[in-house]
Structures are given as C-alpha cells and as structure tokens.
Amino acid sequence: MKHLPKHLQPRWRYLGVEIEAWPDADVARGSFQRELWFAAQNLLGDAESADADLTVLGFRFDDGVGETVVRARRGHAGAARAALACIDEIGGDPVGVSVHGVSGTVRACEERYLRGRAGRSGKRNVAFEDADRIAYSRDGALDVRLPAGFAGATKLDFE
Structure with a gap:
C-alpha cells in the first residue's frame, strides 16, 4: 500500500497539557484517554469529536503531577482545548488540567511547554x-x- 501524497496527509497540532491531582491519585494514560474521548464526545458530538481525532501521546504522571502531549487535527485545537477543560475527574480522583500551549510538532511541544514536573515532588x-x-x-x-x-x-x- 502506497503512502498518501504530502498534500493529502493529515496535519496535526500538539497540545502541551499538565495534569494536577492529589498525591495519592492513580491516573494512567488509558483512563486519561477515555475521559478525554468522553469529554469531547459530550461537548462536541460524535461527528466533531471523531473529526478532531484526539489522541494522548507520551503520558507521564507521578505523585499527583503529570504531563502529556495531546494530538489533534489542524483546525481543531480550540475544540481540543475545550474538551480538556471539561475534564474534572479521572477514575474518581479530582484533577486539574491545563493547556500550556499548541505546537506543530511533538518535539517543539515538549521543549516549549512541558517542564518535566512529573516526579519532582x-x-x-x-x-x-x-x-x-x-x-x-x-x-x-x-x-x-x-x-x-x-x-x-x-x-x-x-x-
């Protein structure tokens, strides 16, 4: 199977996201991804959330502080921010989610917006x-x- 030509390949935006919770909270990548999908589906609807295609990349969470990169299709970064703002608990643990910025590549997103706070408590x-x-x-x-x-x-x- 051949690759799509460059002008037909999907374009992505990457959001640098910080997660904060109580120190005994147990937040895993899968549970965060599930809550993100539910929040997007409830806020945007089935068609729009499928079009945004929100995916969690490079998840780290330790001692109540975590950070991750969330991938969204270009043009849907605002919808992704809104869906992330709707997340208030994961697995029964209250959490605070904040977006530090949006970038065009994963590397730039990690360098600019993620501070490596996970595990520094x-x-x-x-x-x-x-x-x-x-x-x-x-x-x-x-x-x-x-x-x-x-x-x-x-x-x-x-x-």
Whole structure:
C-alpha cells in the first residue's frame, strides 16, 4: 500500500497539557484517554469529536503531577482545548488540567511547554492542626495528608 501524497496527509497540532491531582491519585494514560474521548464526545458530538481525532501521546504522571502531549487535527485545537477543560475527574480522583500551549510538532511541544514536573515532588513531615503529618511538596505548594483525605497549603501556612 502506497503512502498518501504530502498534500493529502493529515496535519496535526500538539497540545502541551499538565495534569494536577492529589498525591495519592492513580491516573494512567488509558483512563486519561477515555475521559478525554468522553469529554469531547459530550461537548462536541460524535461527528466533531471523531473529526478532531484526539489522541494522548507520551503520558507521564507521578505523585499527583503529570504531563502529556495531546494530538489533534489542524483546525481543531480550540475544540481540543475545550474538551480538556471539561475534564474534572479521572477514575474518581479530582484533577486539574491545563493547556500550556499548541505546537506543530511533538518535539517543539515538549521543549516549549512541558517542564518535566512529573516526579519532582518531595515528602516531609510538618506540624498541621497540632499534629505531625506527612506533606507532599511541589513548586511551593504542600498537600498535607489528613485522616479524611488531603488539604492544600502553602509554605506560608507553616511559618
């Protein structure tokens, strides 16, 4: 089977996406892809979401922070951004999804918009609510483990 001529090949745009959740969240590539498809289908409809052809590439998620590249057909980057904005939970875990930028190649997208934050968090003991608690730190924010879940805090809350 021959390849299509260059002028008939599909053109793609790549979105640099950051995912943030509680440190104990378990988010995998497959579950993120499924939520993205459901969000696109609910927001755009069957035909438009199939035309956008959203695909997750190069997924990394660790300690509540992740990043990925989402591929969309050219002309559908705005629809892809809107579908990503509709994702608020993955596998029962609340998440925050933000798009840092759009690029024409995967390499440029990774170099410009993904900062390699996945896996760069620390764990330490802090005094919170008159007790020693475990906290996960990342970029100046702390997620303190409580008996009922997590509480978000900043370093200023402990000084």
